[in-house]
Amino acid sequence: MSRDRVSLEICEACAEAVRLADVDVVAAYPITPQTHIAEVLSEMAADGKMEAEYVNVESEHSAMSVCIGASAAGARTFTATSAQGLALMSEMLYIASGLRLPIVMALVTRTLSAPLSIWGDHSDAMSVRDCGWITLFAENGQEVFDFTLQGFRIAEDERVWFPFMVCLDGFHLSHVIEPVELIEEEEAREFLPTYKPKYRLHPDQPVSMGCFAMPDYFSEIKKRQDEELKASYDVIIEVWREWESRFGRSYSPIVAHRTEDAEVVVLIAGGYAGTARLAVDEMREKGLKVGLASLKLWRPFPLEDIRKTLGHARLVVVVDRALSVGGAGGPIAGEVRSAFFHEEKSPVVASFVAGISGRDVLRSDFEAMVRKAFEYLDKGDLPYYEMFGVRE
Amino acid sequence: MAELPSWRTINHACIVFQPGNASEYLTGDWRSRRPELDKEKCVRCGRCWMYCPEPAILWDEVGGYTFDYRYCKGCGICARECPYDAISMVEECEE
Known part of the structure; x- marks a missing residue:
């Protein structure tokens, strides 16, 4: 099957994947070199091209907090950040994973200051290595587009329920225009059906999330988190195989x-x-x-x-x-x-x-x-x- | 205490499905000092009841204020706030 290839800035390709994912809530705070993702998504929301609530937050800590609240209530949720923004939200990254919320985030990788630098490297991604998110590194624009869409499907799989981070290099990827093969809205719906959370904050079936755990419980909770994050490997492979059969592009770890x-x-x-x-x-x-x-x-x-x-x-x-x-x-x-x-x-x-x-x-x-x-x-x-x- | 769950059986994401089950946890075990009320001095103003961070002070029309020692952590806020010095903190180990 041959498809049209469209010239897109890679940040735009990422935003387009989020639009096709039919997200409910986007909460993001602009930071170089992630800015274009937040910018394009806010335009899409304002112009009615995406039926999502775009929450203008005052910090990345709040961006992730909003994502956690929205996801806990059952919304499909996305954010994006870089470097200092990631550092500011890092507290909440552990919470998103501990609560097993399928939030998807684009991390446009950038150097952690000081000295102040807006340029790219992986110091930000590595600083949150142990936060319990599924984490992928994209090599080009096509991978950014594909991984972002796949991210929702993988994260929301009932065998997974983990947040998902796709890392793309600041500037060397984010600001580069590349040919990208997009998919149709209908195809996206088929690949990624509406999110149906098993547990969510809802008055009809009240639950408490993120409760206090004493030392006699905590290790078991972390062990389960660790085993299930490792087990997400099989689902990632499965989704990649399906992606290949649907769209012809194959992936491997x-x-x-x-x-x-x-x-x-x-x-x-x-x-x-x-x-x-x-x-x-x-x-x-x-x-x-x-x-x-x-x-x-x-x-x-x-x-x-x-x-x-x-x-x-x-x-x-x-x-x-x-x-x-x-x-x-x-x-x-x-x-x-x-x-x-x-x-x-x-x-x-x-x-x-x-x-x-x-x-x-x-x-x-x-x-x-x-x-x-x-x-x-x-x-x-x-x-x-x-x-x-x-x-x- | 019931047998603790293994990592395989522990609730997903440690979600709690039973509302209000924190009451099963008897925080009175933490106490090192116990509040005691001198009923002669107590005017039933209710200040201790308002300040108690647990609901560990109970009100009864007949008996007045009493302490729920199952949950009282012995923080001593009630004794400090009582305007009539009707509450004293007693070391648990003295008995």
Whole structure:
């Protein structure tokens, strides 16, 4: 089936997915580089193109609080934010997950200050790594559109009931115009029927949510949350298969490129995977046996996919766009290492931190990181991590 | 106390379906000091009843004000607010 491809700014593509999802409530506070999503959605609501209540809030803490209240009352709910906005709402992110509310959020990833920076990296996303949201990284505009729509379906599945975050790189994705294949409203309705919550705040069937839990209950509640977040993996895969059969585009937790016979695999999340893919092809032409793993699914962490995709390689070069200050490696690199710690056959995992605060990572940079990792390996002095390209 | 639920059987998102079931939790267990009323001094003004953060002070037309020790946490607000010093806080361990 061939479809028209429409040129859209990726923020607009995200907003269009939200409109097609027929949301009931949007509560958002504008912050660069997320602004265009909030702007377009507020226009759609004001112009009657979307039958949603757009709540103008005074902060991101309130934005998430409104989403929690609306979702608890049974509304399909969306918000979007970036960096400091995410930090401000972080308290409420844990509550949304603890209450198991299927809120969908676009996180337009941006550097957490200070120093003040509006540019992109993954420091914001990584700061809420443990908040209990399903979290995906999109690589391009099509993925932003698809993941946003899929997000509602996955989050609202009665086997899931978790909030869902789609991360898109600030500026490198958010402000770029790309061709995107849209779907028809009717198709969206079929894929995403009206949300029917099993539990909600309603006077006919009163319930209390978010009650106090004593120490003799809390661990069991968290264990259930953890097990069910991990179990959402199967539903995500199921929804991706259905998406492929309906719309022809397939997804997996890690999208691999030329990894089968690769001696070294570069792993990265987000838009820079596009550059890395070109870099891999260039390196292949030079005879280097390199592959790429583009990480889409961050939570639940796809342990088995990591092992399957990377397990045969001699070296894995993880490029993190976030620094764990004073830590033992980039956030993704640390988890990739953990995935192999008990495995008999394990690749060496090199951790580079690059692309911080919007700094470009060029094709030549990916090649330089691969070559550097090999040099360290040969000399036997691979560091736990290295900030790549920093002026000495 | 009933057997505690496992993580598999605990309510989804810890949702509480039974309204008002907080009353099953007897917070009087927390108390280290107990309020006692001197009925000679009490003028039944009701200030203790108004200030009590639990409803742990009960009113009875015949008996006047009494304490519900199942829920009284022993915070002592009633004793502090009583304008006639009719309420004294007594250490539980003295008995």
